[in-house]
Amino acid sequence: MNQLNQVGQGPLKVLWLHGLFGHAQAWGPMVSCLNTALFSHVFIDWRGYGRRKQVPGRHDLTEMAEDALALADQLGWAQFAVVAHDVGALAALQMLSMAPQRLRRWSAIAPVPPSGLSLSAADSAFYANAATQSDVRRSLLDLATGQRLAGPWLEHMVRQSVESATSSAFGDYFRACTHSTVAAQAGWASPALQVLAGEFDGLLPDALLRRSWLSGHPDAQFEVLRNAGHFPMEETPVVLAATVERFLCA
Template structure:
């Protein structure tokens, strides 16, 4: 597989990490500096149309992300691995689980989109579907999910990076799929150890949303709310996030 990826660490516990709708494999801030590379090996993949794969075209679907993720695991020689998925990447991680449940060790959903369709009213559809072409809509989404409390400088940076590091075709294609796809029947009842993290200030993917979805779908799921964070704890509270994720992954 001739696909670029970012590898951090050389530990025995293999972890594949899937980014969000606005992000890339590099868009994790100082979180990357605090990972335990002796215990874990982390591989970060860019989706087609994003980051180092911005020029790579595709169907821009969750199934395609899952296929590329599994191909990367094969190329790395990782028969079994854990998955960390942020936001849209949380739903993509569930697609990987649906396609290859026997290869999964643990699943971390970080402010994750649930497995079922994501309900949007008319205003929500205009906002999310229009964000591919409209910078102001991207800004409104970032502001919403961080609790309308982050500095404008930071929000502008997040929006500008998403415009620079992804194509509008990919950005628009993925939202159509992650909003409408329904994976519920394919993953419900899976006994895999699952940990879900949400930021206390996220106004969209809240703890209540997780209790009604992820915690209903997975019998061995647990939920942790991260204090003083919104949708992007890798930027807002990176040390707390690394500590919490690796504590879960390290547990028997």
Template sequence: MVPLAPLPHTLIGTGPHRVIAVHGWFADRRAYDRILPDLDRETFSYAFVDLRGYGEAMHRTGAHSTAEGGADVLALADALGWDRFSLVGHSMGACVAQRVLAAAPARVRRLVGLNPVPAGGFPMPPQQWELFSGAAEFPGNRRTIIDITTGGVRPAAWLDRMVAQSQACSDAKAFRAWLDSWAGEDFHEAIEGAGLPVRVVVGELDPALGAEVMRATWLRWYRDAELVVLPAAGHYPMEETPLQLVTAVEDFLRADEPEPESAQ
């Protein structure tokens, strides 16, 4: 059987610290475009990936689950020759990153979750579930979700742009399938007690995945976890506060000890 080609990706930087960044439910790898010009390309090498059903992988078939996504990210690391790397995951993408950690803990240096979904899933009451499950079909649902999770303070044109980008970069059936996985699956026992350094970055304006949820999940389950709150951000800090986000992520990653040459 011919192996599936690695996930489509963009490589940025030539530094010795390798980092794989995973996008969330509403975007492909272009979610990170606003931070690309300001990354430290001498310290880090970044790989920004498209998950199945998104971007250049929009028509790639599969289960569209976080476990499958984690296996795909590991396969990309293998294709790049990256034995050890750090992970950055936004929202749903943080579940994928945690699946990588669960499958190959010795390969992960540091983990950053950006407004991240916990490994315990994201249970919703019926009305909220109806809103989210209908987002695959109805653009208005997507707009409402983005508006609520950014504090209801963003311009209408920005909300419209975010919705249009989300629709253009994702396959509707895959988008819906991903929801069942990231919201409904509980695999926290597979990562609970992990001792690697973890930083959780959340936007103060995000009422869904904010500091309170992180303290009850991420900060309880990881032994070396810390929380950073960005005051002017909601659920999309890459768009809302890009410079503050770069500082929060790279200062944390930069604190790691250099890898031995044989491990890079």
């Protein structure tokens, strides 16, 4: 984990955990909107993704949490904030179960429910095909953004997703989304939590996120990002950066 993707040198430390379709350098135009004087933002690649595409691993939630904590150790961060997207939120929960004293506060963007995705057998089989079939990835991206965004953007997202991750890693992390046991382990003890839902997210709508996340953490700050789907870092980057950083400063 020596090729760090870092933005800013500020005193407040933030570790960013990407989702299934992302990687450390795929946070979109939002990155240019971040406060680099107040924050030090570091973006991780999961094993099998981005600069760590060729690093072997189990591709499970425990390994994700271990790698994130190891990166914080490498950086010399005793305490830090976390921003997690999609399946990254499950890794953040696993981090809380392993080292709750280290997370100062954390923000979950379009997070997979703590208990995992609840899918029918047919949907699960279809979604699993996204590991090897680009047309399925495109369909999921289109659904996740409310079937309202331009084709060239969807194709760009598919292309960068395919190029930046191995199919085996993508498939394994998808299975982690559907077989999560982390909720029972984490115990919800904890630092302040922000949950951000996308208004047009067809995969993880705000009603599902309210029900699944607030039932375990009723004090969480919940907000719906208007005019965004599952990828607000691409869809509403200025608003996302401001919303997250405002929370992390509190």
